[in-house]
Amino acid sequence: MSTDFAETDSSSSSPDGFVERQSATLFAPPSPLVLESGETLGPITVAYQTYGTLSPRKDNVIYICHALTGDAHVAGRHNEKERKPGWWNGFIGPGKAIDTNRYFVVCSNILGGCQGTTGPSSENPQTGKPYGPDFPFITIRDIVNVHNALLDHLGIENVLAVVGGSLGGMQVLEWVVNRPERVGAAIVLASGPKLNAQGIAFNAVGRRAIYSDPLFQDGWYYGEEEKPHFGLALARMVAHITYLSEQSIELKFGRKLQNGDEFGFDLKSETEFQIESYLHYQGNRFVERFDANSYLTLTRAMDYFDLGEAYGSIADAFSRVQSRFLVISYDTDWLYPTPQSKEIVRALVDAKRHVTFKELKSAYGHDAFLIDQELPKLGSLVSPFLARTYSDRQ
Amino acid sequence: MCAKRIHLPDPRSAVTNDIIIDKITPGSRVVDLGCGDATLVARLRDDHGCDVFGVELDDDAFIKGIEKGVPMLQTDLNSGLAELPSQSFDFAILSQTLQQIDRPLDLLNEIFRVAKRALVVVPNFAHWRIRLQVALRGRAPVTDHLPYEWYESPNVHFLSLVDFRELASQGNFRVLRELPIIGDRAVKKAYFANLRAHSALYVLERSAPVLPQDELSPQEKTVAASV
Numbered sequence: 065m066s067t068d069f070a071e072t073d074s075s076s077s078s079p080d081g082f083v084e085r086q087s088a089t090l091f092a093p094p095s096p097l098v099l100e101s102g103e104t105l106g107p108i109t110v111a112y113q114t115y116g117t118l119s120p121r122k123d124n125v126i127y128i129c130h131a132l133t134g135d136a137h138v139a140g141r142h143n144e145k146e147r148k149p150g151w152w153n154g155f156i157g158p159g160k161a162i163d164t165n166r167y168f169v170v171c172s173n174i175l176g177g178c179q180g181t182t183g184p185s186s187e188n189p190q191t192g193k194p195y196g197p198d199f200p201f202i203t204i205r206d207i208v209n210v211h212n213a214l215l216d217h218l219g220i221e222n223v224l225a226v227v228g229g230s231l232g233g234m235q236v237l238e239w240v241v242n243r244p245e246r247v248g249a250a251i252v253l254a255s256g257p258k259l260n261a262q263g264i265a266f267n268a269v270g271r272r273a274i275y276s277d278p279l280f281q282d283g284w285y286y287g288e289e290e291k292p293h294f295g296l297a298l299a300r301m302v303a304h305i306t307y308l309s310e311q312s313i314e315l316k317f318g319r320k321l322q323n324g325d326e327f328g329f330d331l332k333s334e335t336e337f338q339i340e341s342y343l344h345y346q347g348n349r350f351v352e353r354f355d356a357n358s359y360l361t362l363t364r365a366m367d368y369f370d371l372g373e374a375y376g377s378i379a380d381a382f383s384r385v386q387s388r389f390l391v392i393s394y395d396t397d398w399l400y401p402t403p404q405s406k407e408i409v410r411a412l413v414d415a416k417r418h419v420t421f422k423e424l425k426s427a428y429g430h431d432a433f434l435i436d437q438e439l440p441k442l443g444s445l446v447s448p449f450l451a452r453t454y455s456d457r458q
Numbered sequence: 459m460c461a462k463r464i465h466l467p468d469p470r471s472a473v474t475n476d477i478i479i480d481k482i483t484p485g486s487r488v489v490d491l492g493c494g495d496a497t498l499v500a501r502l503r504d505d506h507g508c509d510v511f512g513v514e515l516d517d518d519a520f521i522k523g524i525e526k527g528v529p530m531l532q533t534d535l536n537s538g539l540a541e542l543p544s545q546s547f548d549f550a551i552l553s554q555t556l557q558q559i560d561r562p563l564d565l566l567n568e569i570f571r572v573a574k575r576a577l578v579v580v581p582n583f584a585h586w587r588i589r590l591q592v593a594l595r596g597r598a599p600v601t602d603h604l605p606y607e608w609y610e611s612p613n614v615h616f617l618s619l620v621d622f623r624e625l626a627s628q629g630n631f632r633v634l635r636e637l638p639i640i641g642d643r644a645v646k647k648a649y650f651a652n653l654r655a656h657s658a659l660y661v662l663e664r665s666a667p668v669l670p671q672d673e674l675s676p677q678e679k680t681v682a683a684s685v
Contacts, residue, residue: 379543388529406541409531414543416487416509420524421541422532444521452527 083140083150087111087180090213097209103200107189110214111136111180112172115156116164118220123457125220126162126450127211128152128171129228129235132303132362133354135179138171139164154436161443162450167224174235175210176202176361184357185286196357197283204231204238204369211235212243222246224454227446229253229433230400231362234369237408240385241375247387249453251446253433254397256404257371257378257411263399266306267363270299274356283357296356297347304346309396309429313339378411388418390449392433392442395423399430420449475501477637477644477659478551478577482506486548489513489573491535492555496523499551503528511547513539536560539568547573554657556580557613563629570631570664578660579639584618586653601656619652626662635661 088110091097096106113136118125128138130151139150139157156162156169173181176199184199191198215223226247228236233255240250259267274280277295285292305313317339321327328336335341375381389412393405402423412419424441426432433442475498482488484506490499493512496519502508512523512530523530531541536559550573552565557580559565569576581604588599598608599616606613617625619638626633637644638655648654 390524409541410543413511413541413546416546418529420530422520422530445524448521448525452525456527 081140082143083113083115083137085111085113085136085142085180088214088217090210090217097206097213099200099206100203101201105182105200105202108175108182108210108213109180109186110172110175110182110210112170112214113137113140113150114171115139115169116167118168122220123222123224124167124454125215125223126167126169127215127223127226128156128162128169129211129226129232129239130171130174131228131230131232132366133350133359134232135177136171136173136181137179138169151434154439155443155446161439161447162227163447166454167450170214170218170220172211172214174362175207176358176365178355178358179353181210183355184283184361185355194286196286199357199361201364202361203365204234205242205374207365208235208238208242211239212246215246223248224457225249225251225450227251227253228255230255230430231366233400234366234371237371238369240387240389241371241381244385244387247385248457249390249450250385250387251390251392251449252405252408253392253442254394254400254405254430256400257408258369258373258404259366259400260404263306264367266302266399267367269302271360271363273298273302274360277356280356283360285356291351292356293348293351296351296354296359297344299359300350300354301343301347304343306399307429307431309398309427311396311427312429312431315427317342372411378407379414382412382415382417385415385417388453389420390445391419391421392445393421393423394426394429394432396426396428397430397432420445473642474553474579474639474657474659477639478553478579479506481577481659481661482508482549484508487511487546488549488551489542489547490551490553491539491569492552492558493519493523493528493530495519496526496528496530498553499523499528500526535565538564539572542572544571545574548575549573550576551578552576553579554581557615557617560614562615563625566625566629566631566662570629570662574664575634576631576660576662578662579657580617580619580622580660581613581657582619582638582652582655583616584620584652585656589653619655619658622658622660626660630664630666631662632665633660634663635659637661 089107090110091106091108096104097108098104134151137150139153141149158165173179175181176183178185184195188195226236226239233252236250236252240247274295277292279285279290279292280295320338322335322338322341335344371381372378391405391408393402409419409421426438428435428438432438487509488502489511491513493499493514496512499510499512503510510528512528513533514520515534520530520532550569556562556578583599591599604613637659638648638651639657640648640655644659
């Protein structure tokens with residue numbers, strides 16, 4: 065199944081400079097993916113995008129693991145009509161912190177997602193209909209196993225680094241422990257070895273919002289005229305609050321009113337304050353691009369992840385890794401607060417591994433690693449870290 | 459900065475680093491607390507096969523450490539070493555930093571939770587030139603290597619070799635060796651060391667076994683006690 069990627073297509077950038085979404089079919093019969101739950105799944109389609117040029121020695125690969133609702137479109141534009149570039153465009157590209165003049169960047173949509181990779185909204189080959197709630201339970205390990213299968217498919221043996229924030233950081237942690245021989249360096253941003261109970265609580269509220277949407281119909285809503293947008297939007301609103309900080313909400317919105325300077329004294333008005341209007345907007349925009357069943361699937365994968373539990377202890381888990389680590393947290397992040405990153409750092413020092421840690425100051429909370437103004441600070445650490453890792457491996 | 463200076467050799471120089479390196483067994487696991495741009499630990503790694511780790515607060519120095527490929531932790535030594543597990547290092551280095559720490563004895567005790575031995579270099583504020591400056595000019599000490607006016611100095615404590623010996627008698631460690639640094643050399647024995655040395659290197663060793671509660675950092679202990 066492996067193809068020599070360097071010969072077939074070393075860069076997905078089209079001649080006009082636009083990036084193309086590509087896809088690969090993996091785990092075709094007779095070798096389906098055996099999931100952590102014991103179930104099997106296959107074939108699996110994986111959507112991915114690549115940037116830059118794979119070096120002749122194939123030693124310059126950086127794999128980006130996206131967060132909960134991200135996708136493979138990490139940087140660049142698909143065409144000139146596309147209004148917004150990829151989600152980490154400020155960070156990845158020629159001359160940027162992850163310099164695509166030097167490195168070959170791969171980002172794939174994750175298993176269970178809904179943006180090109182097999183997930184609940186994909187067609188179940190056995191029924192010819194979407195999987196819906198029949199989609200098997202998946203874990204972070206299953207997601208990472210698919211990343212590794214994609215690398216095999218691309219004919220890439222080892223990666224220089226895997227990079228991810230939030231749920232993406234959890235994928236990075238699972239990856240270096242599960243496939244230590246493949247990874248030169250791990251960059252873990254605003255993440256942790258497990259989601260704390262508060263995070264699980266917020267996920268639970270989001271899931272309850274989806275379940276209680278009358279249009280959800282136990283997950284069998286595909287093909288219906290109207291999708292369950294209300295619950296999913298509400299789930300996003302709740303989650304979005306956890307991505308911000310008290311400081312950033314205060315700075316951006318304060319108690320400013322949406323319409324005029326005076327209260328409307330109208331209980332039916334759901335957007336009296338600007339912050340309300342903003343959350344509604346975020347919720348509504350989210351339902352246009354995301355699938356409710358995917359949201360349920362991926363938040364559960366997030367809840368289940370517990371590196372220490374899975375491997376005895378976090379230090380035990382790290383005793384098998386060979387990669388060097390860069391761990392970064394943000395001081396206003398309350399979804400994955402700094403002590404969680406420090407837990408990773410302590411365990412790595414305990415396991416006598418190479419780890420660099422810094423807490424960055426930011427007003428933006430958990431989302432800071434995605435905010436353009438915050439990227440120079442992040443880049444000033446990531447860029448020399450990658451450069452040194454690359455030169456040490458020559 | 460101050461115009462009135464006394465010339466003394468720079469204690470953060472390569473010479474001091476040579477003196478420190480000389481005391482470290484090749485292949486050891488070493489943490490440098492307040493490592494600056496990680497020059498010393500990079501040398502220990504490259505020339506002595508040591509497994510190294512740097513701790514530094516300054517942003518620019520921290521990035522220089524990353525460029526050297528040294529694993530680094532950015533933290534304020536005043537807030538303890540909670541990120542470092544107990545007994546994880548053979549040696550800790552604390553060079554020209556102790557006088558800047560709010561509570562030196564707490565930090566030293568914390569160092570001996572994480573390391574077996576420590577190499578501590580302290581400036582000697584009882585050096586005769588400094589004594590003269592204080593006595594004759596009636597001014598707070600300002601020297602070439604500690605060139606700060608009193609109101610902007612990172613040095614919050616002013617100690618002598620005699621003072622350090624006394625402090626060392628109070629912690630969970632003991633002094634194995636005291637090497638006064640006079641000029642460019644660390645000397646084994648010197649007459650009037652407390653007058654002549656601009657700084658001193660102390661080789662300290664943990665004196666008591668690490669107890670289970672030592673796993674907790676001082677902050678964690680406070681929390682545990684208050685719950």
